[in-house]
Amino acid sequence: MTGTIIITGANGSVAIPAVRHLLNKYPDYTAVLTVRKTEDTDPNTKKLRETIAKFPKAQTSIRQLDLANLTAVHDFASTIATEIAEKKLPPLASIVCNAYYWNLSGDPEFTTEGVEKAIQVNHISHVALVLRLLGSFRPEGGRIVLFTSNAHFPGKNGLEKYPPAIPDDLDSLLKPKPDADKLGRGMNIYGNSKLAILMWGYALNRHLEKDEKLRNITAIIIDPGNLTDSRALRTNTPLFLGIVQRFVLQPLRPLFSLANPSYRTAAAAGTDVIELATNNTYPGERGYLFTLKKEPSSPDSYNEEKQEKLWIKSAEWAKVTKENTAIASGL
Numbered sequence: 001m002t003g004t005i006i007i008t009g010a011n012g013s014v015a016i017p018a019v020r021h022l023l024n025k026y027p028d029y030t031a032v033l034t035v036r037k038t039e040d041t042d043p044n045t046k047k048l049r050e051t052i053a054k055f056p057k058a059q060t061s062i063r064q065l066d067l068a069n070l071t072a073v074h075d076f077a078s079t080i081a082t083e084i085a086e087k088k089l090p091p092l093a094s095i096v097c098n099a100y101y102w103n104l105s106g107d108p109e110f111t112t113e114g115v116e117k118a119i120q121v122n123h124i125s126h127v128a129l130v131l132r133l134l135g136s137f138r139p140e141g142g143r144i145v146l147f148t149s150n151a152h153f154p155g156k157n158g159l160e161k162y163p164p165a166i167p168d169d170l171d172s173l174l175k176p177k178p179d180a181d182k183l184g185r186g187m188n189i190y191g192n193s194k195l196a197i198l199m200w201g202y203a204l205n206r207h208l209e210k211d212e213k214l215r216n217i218t219a220i221i222i223d224p225g226n227l228t229d230s231r232a233l234r235t236n237t238p239l240f241l242g243i244v245q246r247f248v249l250q251p252l253r254p255l256f257s258l259a260n261p262s263y264r265t266a267a268a269a270g271t272d273v274i275e276l277a278t279n280n281t282y283p284g285e286r287g288y289l290f291t292l293k294k295e296p297s298s299p300d301s302y303n304e305e306k307q308e309k310l311w312i313k314s315a316e317w318a319k320v321t322k323e324n325t326a327i328a329s330g331l
Contacts, residue, residue, distance in 0.1 A: 002028040002029050003137075003142060004029070004032055006032045006096065010035055010098070011048040014273060015033075015270065016048055018273045019048065019060075030090050031059065045062070048062065068111045068112075068120060070128060073125045074324075077133055078132070091137060093277070094142050095130055095133060096145045096277050097130070097146050100118075100122050101121035103186050104241075105236055118189050125318070127200065127320065128320055131318065132324060135325070142279070143278075145276050148222065152191055152198050157187070159183065160187060163191075164188065164195045165192070165195070170310065174317070182238075196310060197221065200311060202288075202301070203308060204219050205219045211327055211329060213326070222290075223289070223290045224269035225261075227264065228263055229265055262290070315331050
């Protein structure tokens with residue numbers, strides 16, 4: 001089976017090797033690769049373009065998409081849906097929600113919509129993208145790949161100071177207050193976004209299964225592991241994290257991985273992501289994976305009452321209604 005695979009944040013640490021693996025192993029797929037900046041003045045986009053240039057017969061396009069702008073997300077979704085309807089693109093096989101944002105070195109940042117940037121980029125904009133495009137999948141279905149992190153699980157991340165939690169007042173996730181503890185609070189904001197993704201993913205699967213037309217679309221929510229070579233450790237982070245990465249995590253990764261195999265490269269994670277996106281790994285299955293292992297997520301993530309509240313509220317935040325999505329269950 002083939003189709004179109006959308007990858008957001010396609011010039012990221014995981015995405016570039018994922019794209020390479022996709023074009024090398026599964027050349028019949030069409031890849032729509034979104035980035036915030038399409039110009040080669042962005043070194044990461046330039047690297048992405050150099051990667052796809054090695055596969056001249058591949059059906060790829062690099063598209064501009066700023067997930068911090070919800071209007072742009074809706075416009076992009078409308079464009080893709082139209083291109084598929086007009087047969088300019090094959091129907092969707094997968095949406096890989098790879099793009100992320102965090103800020104561990106400054107105060108909370110807000111989008112033009114007045115929403116905290118990490119929760120919008122990591123969660124809300126991907127909700128909009130997925131729900132708007134459910135009706136553009138192949139008749140035989142496909143897969144949605146969502147990304148969580150061990151930051152969703154209290155006590156699992158070494159940078160955690162304030163445990164992640166989904167509050168009763170869900171709207172408070174959108175308006176965190178400045179705090180003197182930039183690292184601690186920044187990590188808490190990020191962890192909350194990753195917990196929201198996971199819980200919404202569980203709800204998404206439940207609602208997809210109820211829908212006769214959409215039940216062959218499955219969502220996998222993956223924690224890709226501790227990626228010691230990821231640019232994330234050098235972006236919007238305190239200086240010491242970059243130092244630790246360069247002098248500890250990368251040179252000692254083989255030793256760390258003996259005790260904990262989740263210490264691995266972004267390329268290894270990228271391969272896993274494509275195998276999931278093409279439905280070749282765990283075909284037809286749903287739910288949470290730690291790397292490619294079936295392990296329990298955090299106890300809080302299984303709260304179905306909060307999952308359902310988050311399902312409804314996320315659609316509201318994402319400005320998705322019954323009129324602009326193929327799924328109506330619970331909205």
